[in-house]
Amino acid sequence: MGTLHSPKRGTVLVADDDPVMRLLMLEMLAQVGLNAVEAADGSAALSCFRQMCPDLVLLDVDMPGVDGFTVCREIRQMEHGATVPIIMVTGGDDLEAVTQAYEVGATDFISKPINWPILGHRVLYVLRASDAIARLRIADAHNRAVLAAIPDTFFRLSPEGFYLDYEQGHGPGATLAETRCVGRHVSEVLPAPIAQRLMLELECVLDTHDIRSVDYELFSGGMLHHFEARLVNTGAGEVLGLVRDISERKRTEDQIRRLAYCDSLTGIPNRQAFLESLEHELQRSRAGGCKFAVLFMDLDSFKRINDTLGHNVGDLLLQAVSERLHETIRPGDTVSLLGHGSLARLGGDEFTILIPDLQQVEDALHVAQRVKDAMRRPFQLDGHEIFVTASIGISLYPQDGEDSSSLLKYADTAMYHAKNCGKDNAKLYSSSLTMQIMSHVKLEVGLRKALQNDELYLLYQPQVDVSSAQLVGVEALVRWRHPEHGVIPPNEFIPLAEETGLIVPIGEWVLRTACKQARAWQQACQRPVRMAVNLSAKQFKDENLSQIVVSALHDTGLEPRLLELELTEGTLMDDARATMATLDQLRGIGVYLSIDDFGTGYSSMSYLKRFDVRALKIDKSFISGLPQDSENAAITRAIIAMAHGLKMVVVAEGVETNAQLHLLEQYGCDLVQGFFLGHPSPQESIAQMLNRQRLLSVPLSGT
Numbered sequence: 001m002g003t004l005h006s007p008k009r010g011t012v013l014v015a016d017d018d019p020v021m022r023l024l025m026l027e028m029l030a031q032v033g034l035n036a037v038e039a040a041d042g043s044a045a046l047s048c049f050r051q052m053c054p055d056l057v058l059l060d061v062d063m064p065g066v067d068g069f070t071v072c073r074e075i076r077q078m079e080h081g082a083t084v085p086i087i088m089v090t091g092g093d094d095l096e097a098v099t100q101a102y103e104v105g106a107t108d109f110i111s112k113p114i115n116w117p118i119l120g121h122r123v124l125y126v127l128r129a130s131d132a133i134a135r136l137r138i139a140d141a142h143n144r145a146v147l148a149a150i151p152d153t154f155f156r157l158s159p160e161g162f163y164l165d166y167e168q169g170h171g172p173g174a175t176l177a178e179t180r181c182v183g184r185h186v187s188e189v190l191p192a193p194i195a196q197r198l199m200l201e202l203e204c205v206l207d208t209h210d211i212r213s214v215d216y217e218l219f220s221g222g223m224l225h226h227f228e229a230r231l232v233n234t235g236a237g238e239v240l241g242l243v244r245d246i247s248e249r250k251r252t253e254d255q256i257r258r259l260a261y262c263d264s265l266t267g268i269p270n271r272q273a274f275l276e277s278l279e280h281e282l283q284r285s286r287a288g289g290c291k292f293a294v295l296f297m298d299l300d301s302f303k304r305i306n307d308t309l310g311h312n313v314g315d316l317l318l319q320a321v322s323e324r325l326h327e328t329i330r331p332g333d334t335v336s337l338l339g340h341g342s343l344a345r346l347g348g349d350e351f352t353i354l355i356p357d358l359q360q361v362e363d364a365l366h367v368a369q370r371v372k373d374a375m376r377r378p379f380q381l382d383g384h385e386i387f388v389t390a391s392i393g394i395s396l397y398p399q400d401g402e403d404s405s406s407l408l409k410y411a412d413t414a415m416y417h418a419k420n421c422g423k424d425n426a427k428l429y430s431s432s433l434t435m436q437i438m439s440h441v442k443l444e445v446g447l448r449k450a451l452q453n454d455e456l457y458l459l460y461q462p463q464v465d466v467s468s469a470q471l472v473g474v475e476a477l478v479r480w481r482h483p484e485h486g487v488i489p490p491n492e493f494i495p496l497a498e499e500t501g502l503i504v505p506i507g508e509w510v511l512r513t514a515c516k517q518a519r520a521w522q523q524a525c526q527r528p529v530r531m532a533v534n535l536s537a538k539q540f541k542d543e544n545l546s547q548i549v550v551s552a553l554h555d556t557g558l559e560p561r562l563l564e565l566e567l568t569e570g571t572l573m574d575d576a577r578a579t580m581a582t583l584d585q586l587r588g589i590g591v592y593l594s595i596d597d598f599g600t601g602y603s604s605m606s607y608l609k610r611f612d613v614r615a616l617k618i619d620k621s622f623i624s625g626l627p628q629d630s631e632n633a634a635i636t637r638a639i640i641a642m643a644h645g646l647k648m649v650v651v652a653e654g655v656e657t658n659a660q661l662h663l664l665e666q667y668g669c670d671l672v673q674g675f676f677l678g679h680p681s682p683q684e685s686i687a688q689m690l691n692r693q694r695l696l697s698v699p700l701s702g703t
């Protein structure tokens with residue numbers, strides 16, 4: 001018989017007024033390993049229960065005095081009696097007694113006549129069931145404690161989406177009242193889009209047993225809250241939901257996102273944000289068959305402003321530029337993607353604008369024009385009135401490129417091209433540009449090597465004194481013998497050298513070589529020859545310039561008065577105060593200074609006076625039309641008169657004919673230079689000319 005295991009606790013209270021029944025019951029219980037205590041009537045049963053707290057009560061319904069129903073009811077009132085299993089023993093066909101037994105709280109009943117062999121097993125079964133229930137109760141209490149400890153709201157949903165229960169959490173965004181939920185469908189409780197997503201996830205959770213979550217936003221207490229609902233399959237055909245208010249986490253995430261995606265100086269999206277916007281726009285345009293444009297803007301003179309007015313003003317300018325860009329771009333011109341907007345600062349003075357849904361190329365050009373116009377209005381910053389211009393490059397999707405990095409690179413290339421075309425420009429990308437830039441890059445690599453590889457050399461163009469017809473000086477003109485492309489003229493590589501800063505070492509090499517050559521001629525031909533050397537703006541601004549000049553003179557032994565440095569008006573006007581200081585230093589060394597290409601720039605008389613240079617070179621564009629071009633003739637004559645008024649020597653450049661020389665002679669021009677007097681030539685040719693001149697004096701203009 002004893003195949004069933006006895007439960008751990010096994011004391012049974014047997015209450016029956018019939019001693020035979022009690023005896024038999026005790027015997028049967030002992031058979032299955034249970035202890036029993038007896039009570040002969042209801043009152044004895046109650047007092048015994050109070051003392052012993054048995055694990056089960058076997059209770060006869062009919063007892064004299066206090067009957068079994070009363071005993072059962074009273075036990076249920078006691079502290080330990082609420083959950084103890086009570087089996088009532090009823091008369092065989094007494095259905096009413098059975099009903100009543102359940103009403104007063106009986107767990108089970110046995111009807112007479114008792115099937116004695118199974119009594120013990122029946123009792124054991126009830127004990128085990130009650131044990132399981134007790135464990136369940138503990139688990140349930142445990143679960144409730146856990147749920148009470150966490151701030152989440154929890155609910156159970158039927159597979160159809162009806163709330164089975166709903167326990168309000170105590171988190172900050174607790175929203176829905178239990179009464180609003182239980183028995184209702186999620187679609188009656190939550191806004192339709194949220195309910196739909198919840199239902200989708202509910203189905204998924206029931207199908208897969210995965211834990212799923214749904215994020216949504218709801219207004220609560222006048223504030224928008226973010227919630228996360230996690231859905232878990234309970235395994236009983238229901239889904240448990242835990243809802244947490246994640247508003248704080250979202251706020252933190254937003255802040256982190258802002259920091260990662262925002263340019264801290266201007267507050268507009270940064271490079272990372274722009275790249276993501278671009279990627280997003282690409283996908284959108286690809287799917288929708290739309291076009292868009294990328295504008296790449298760079299300020300033309302930002303570095304100069306930063307260098308001269310300081311970084312503080314530079315920063316203010318960037319902020320003002322970003323604000324102005326913001327105002328300039330109509331909301332319709334831009335997209336707001338990932339919450340970043342489409343205007344971005346990539347770094348430095350580089351800004352980008354994304355123009356989605358482009359109908360025609362002209363629209364992008366139109367935006368570029370508006371941006372340029374906006375930049376041209378002066379900026380009032382920190383007591384300074386600042387003028388800037390912008391160069392803009394534009395690339396188009398899909399014609400220029402199909403991926404974001406190409407589109408950005410091409411817009412940058414086009415911007416570079418716009419700058420090369422004279423700044424304050426907007427240019428569309430074209431594939432030929434890449435070729436040009438490629439060769440530009442190659443040229444730059446080559447130029448870096450040119451100095452080391454001895455590929456640079458100088459030619460010298462004679463400068464002749466009009467009255468004496470003597471060669472009194474030369475201008476040094478640099479050339480680059482490229483190993484593959486042959487001789488490259490300076491106009492093609494000097495701007496690149498300027499841009500890359502290579503002009504400084506190249507210029508120093510020119511200066512030293514020219515000084516050395518002038519000294520060599522002087523020694524060989526026993527005559528002083530003035531050497532004119534071009535100085536570019538970058539060289540002029542180089543703080544080591546005076547030192548370089550002094551060292552070139554010292555190392556070669558050339559007298560300072562035999563070196564003439566040619567500067568353009570543009571170089572001198574760039575930063576007047578610094579210019580004066582540098583000019584003073586150079587004059588202090590004792591070298592001569594002249595203004596090159598005069599007439600093509602500002603041609604300001606007051607500046608000329610201030611700069612106090614020895615000579616002025618009239619640009620060849622004025623000479624080339626002479627003598628027919630009466631306007632140029634008048635200008636040339638006026639320049640000569642003015643320069644003489646300032647005690648300056650005048651050199652006419654680009655003299656190609658005898659008639660031009662004749663006219664210049666009449667105007668009183670002091671020196672002439674040009675193909676008519678001699679092309680830029682190697683040093684040997686100049687040496688020959690000097691030697692010939694030593695022997696006989698040749699008249700300049702023909703008769």
Ligand SMILES: Nc1nc2c(ncn2[C@@H]2O[C@@H]3COP(=O)(O)O[C@H]4[C@@H](O)[C@H](n5cnc6c(=O)[nH]c(N)nc65)O[C@@H]4COP(=O)(O)O[C@H]3[C@H]2O)c(=O)[nH]1
Pocket residue numbers: 461476477478489490491494507510534535536566596597620653654655656673674675676680
């Ligand atoms: N049509 C015509 N042209 C004439 C005539 N006579 C001389 N030229 C050219 O006019 C230019 C005069 O030099 P620049 O105005 O200083 O203009 C120079 C100068 O600004 C720059 N450059 C040349 N060498 C150097 C250098 O060593 N350093 C720097 N920084 N710039 C240089 O490159 C420019 C061009 O130099 P090049 O090509 O050598 O061109 C030279 C010369 O060959 C003439 O009768 N007719």
